[in-house]
Amino acid sequence: MTGATMVHALNQALGDAMAADPAVHLLGEDIGTLGGVFRVTDGLAGRFGGDRVTDTPVAESGILGMAVGMAMYGLRPVVEMQFDAFAYPAFEQLASHVAKMRNRTRGALPMPITIRIPYGGGIGGVEHHSDSSEAYYAHTPGLLVVAPATVADAYGLLRAAIEADDPVVFLEPKVLYWAKGQWDPAAPVPPLGRAAVRRRGTSASLVTYGPMLPVCLAAADSARQSGWDLEVVELRSLVPFDDETVAESVRRTGRAVVVHEASGFAGFGAEVAARIGERCFHYLEAPVLRVTGFDVPYPPPLLEHHHRPGVERILAAVARLQWESEWREPAR
């Protein structure tokens, strides 16, 4: 076991993936000499050289377009987008080519590209440094979307993303970059598409991912005082989606709240709620609720705490899960 921050776990995952497979190349802005603005690539340029860890000009569309060409030639590019909102110039390459090339060529040109994106808020970033853009990516057929929330998963899921033969948008929650934990570099690379039950409970299921996992766990802790024993399910992978684990949990608890930091309207939580409804209708004691960021542009640093869901807002949603039906139960 190795222990340190999520940044270190990601750094080791990149280094181990590069050592294991010479086809893995890193591209991005400031990832070489500087080691990335979050230091995720620290030391890798020195270890593997500038041909494999390449500081690029500031040109996101070009960087991702290059990754497409490199993948066509058999490489396995790992691209760093400096911040969530700075991935937008690359959206055309992502939506029109990275996501579609395999399908277009009937499998002749797979795109084993990993696009690492530091995402979400909570670190006091000024405008354009705190977006949660997962819904755009998850909505685009052909892309896998992965978001670790633990240090161990940062290592394991990044290894899995790089090994995947499909393009993976790998969303790294900035607010958890300095969270500490342990990981096992010798453990088998985990499969993508498996959710995890992070806390067992019986009253209701909180379904979440990325930066909201610790918030949901804290909510579950304080919910005990109100007599609720909450289960916390962490998706880990948004695409593919682990219907089995989520539905199994909600069938047991009969209630669900989906929690994410991104705005709610047409957000990923809508997909989660719909899938739960489709699979668990007869088990549900209440409608599936969502607790999300507001439908506003991500706020400036001094206001962001009002936007990000917190324990209170999650518990308020849990309280609205029609508990009165519990009391009516015997009369039915």
Next chain:
Amino acid sequence: MTGHPLLPTDAPVSLLDTAETAIDGELAVELYRRMVLARRFNRQATALTLQGRLSVYPSSAGQEAVAAAVTLALAEEDWLFPTYRDTAAVVLRGVDPVQAVTLLRGDWHHGWDPGAHRVAPLATPLATQTAHAVGLAHAAALAGDDLAVLALIGDGGTSEGDFHEAVNLAAVFRSPVVFLVQNNGYAISVPLSRQSAAPSLAHKGIGYGVPGVLVDGNDALAVHRVVDEALTRARRGGGPSLIEARTYRIDPHTNADDATRYRADEEVAEARRRDPLPRLERHLRERGLLDDATVRAASVAAEALAAVLRDRLADEPRPDPADLFTHVYATTPPHVAEQRRVLTGEAGR
């Protein structure tokens, strides 16, 4: 065609430390005064980040000659499109210093009325502002208004597709835009040599049919001269130009950056010897264009500016969370209005 040479000179246009004699003393002193203000502003804003009163500050220390020259050359009816690095220029243009740092302080995304000063918001997504500048200039030209637009951009920003699209659009529509690249040597950690293989960034105009001018960006007089020429030509229907001003970013990328990871102290020390402010001061004193009283007055004005920033920043009210919902749409949709009620209810508890 413009009839204007498309390729820049090999050596940057320079007036300081040359035999040039046709110097307008009054103009030179005004440039000096503005540079002193800008330098003091950079120092004060950086100090405020250390005290946690600004979230972040990308300093333009070392680049003040450009801020001074550009703001002096712009006419009142012209427009300025700045980047996140250009707060000092925004202040020199007349924007209230506290409003100018709103984004960087973190109480809102932007603080001044763009129309009042004809200054667009600070652009953070690189190069995006260059196309906005073309659009505004195009609209002004369609309206028959004789104004020019100046878009600032960094050396790194010239690698973005938006920059190239904007320069081409301006050329095709003969829009009255001056693109001014502040080549400060770095895009965060990446040096110019890893950003561009062109002989100069001013060369990037030729492919689009836009004249390129290379100027010593640490020479306020020279920058003023070339910007003034370009703006004047633009206002007269002569079309866009591209200016590269060669300067140096003396401070780290922002207060959060550790520049020692990618550049040597000696390099910075060498750049400090070319600091545009003492350089102009020396030049003007040698020619008897600047006396102690003027220097003192400039410094007093700069201290006053710094004091305004310090004091007023401490006074400003905390932002109202309900504002988050007020300006998202012209007419707030019901679901957003409902969220405002939820948040206001939480705050009331």
